[in-house]
Amino acid sequence: MRNKFMFSIVVFAMLSFIIINKNHPFTKPAHFPPPSYDFRNNPLDTAIVNLGRILFYDPILSADNTISCASCHSPYNAFAHTDHDLSHGISDSIGNRNAPALFNLAWQKSFMWDGAINHLDMQALAPISHAKEMGSSIEELIKKLNDSKTYKSLFYNAWKDSIATGVKVLKSLSQFQLTLVSSNAKYDKVINGQDTFTQQEKNGYHLFKKHCNICHSEPLFSSYAFENNGLPVDPTLQDFGRWSITHNAQDSLKFKVPSLRNLSYTYPYMHDGRFKNLKEVLHHYTNGIVKSPTLSANLVNPIILNPNEKVDLIAFLLCLNDKEFIFDKKHQYKKSGS
């Protein structure tokens, strides 16, 4: 009798899990590790994701209503800013770094090239208040949102309370960004047994595992650690990366390893967008490494690739482009009324 009772509890728990998962805006891809983001403090809800999505595309976030998150994080560029080496914001200001692509954020523990931000919820505060990005403040934004009839009903639908607050705005933006999961590239399909690599891609995968995988680790294609990848310092920027946050000499010239997913959509490359194409990037790793005390241990020995190997490696890297993600309508601009 006792055993039977326990069994029925187990069945009930499993059923409820399946039901919740079906309508959930976030599903962990089977071949991904567990996410780092703690969803218990911000459980995803379709109405909140919707509010976050509308906020993400709304220039109301900037002081003069000209710049939205999407201005520098365009969906068609995997939420990066193609063609601009350095990001540009309010009043045509030019920043110091290349706008990074936004996807698979649930697996990242720190944000920005130097890890200045320690939690996804707090990330939006930085661009909102940066003088060269949106030039506003969270306080000013809250005032504007509370003056808007449209947002009153959006906040009510999402949070069952029409008043906008800092926490609600930040958590809504997090919720939308957490749904930006890229896991349907050719690579993923091969891993899941739905596709096969060509011989050239196979060769490239082999080279990738030999030379790149320690930092750009599968399946996220980044360790999200901070590394110095041997770039010469740009004298016009004097950017020492992680050092500017920790003031620890061991962090000098280290930047967060970016994911290689969607790389065809996210050019130019590196923290300052100095390389226009993948050929330049590979040339840096084979011929351009500058030795310094903080150089990544994985780059101390030279990487040698002949021209054919470079072509093969690029063929594999192109398998990391996730077209379904790039053109997914549910990530794109949506009018607040629709």
Next chain:
Amino acid sequence: MNNDTITVSNLKFYISNLVAYHADSLVFELDKKHHLFDLSQVNTHHLTEKLPSNVRFDKIGFYIGVDSLTNVSGAIAGDLDPTNGMYWTWQSGYINFKLEGSATSCLSRLHRFQWHIGGYQSPVNTLKQIHLKLEQKKDVDIQVQIGDLLSKFDLSTTFQIMSPNRQAVEIANTLPEIFKASVDAE
């Protein structure tokens, strides 16, 4: 001592994890874990809590600032809301103690000084624990002697602190000295 005319225009700080002891054993913990004191908001000057009638205490303990776990826990409503002017936007972390004003000795624009003391990661950890021995009463008064704090630093050189750094640690280290339990002149 600065031979100075000093005006304080803004004073805000977090009081966290307030507890009471009797004979060095913990007898009480305040429910509200983080309280934002704001000089300009009189209602923040009081922390009210109904104690069980049998609780006797002779010492209280609390922190000035926000602990490191809370610092990495994302957006939190209420006193920890990032719209309270106590959160850094360009580098994550709470400002534990904020003091602003002007002083004739300040070599800054409009003689202003701005002390935004924060930093939760070693070696710039500015969270400070304070213990005060006191007499149990209905109202326990705590004084914050800002004059004592200002007199320990040279405002002509220490006027702009807005990031986790060495100067912030020096000021944070002084904070435990300026919190005093009031002694009634009876």
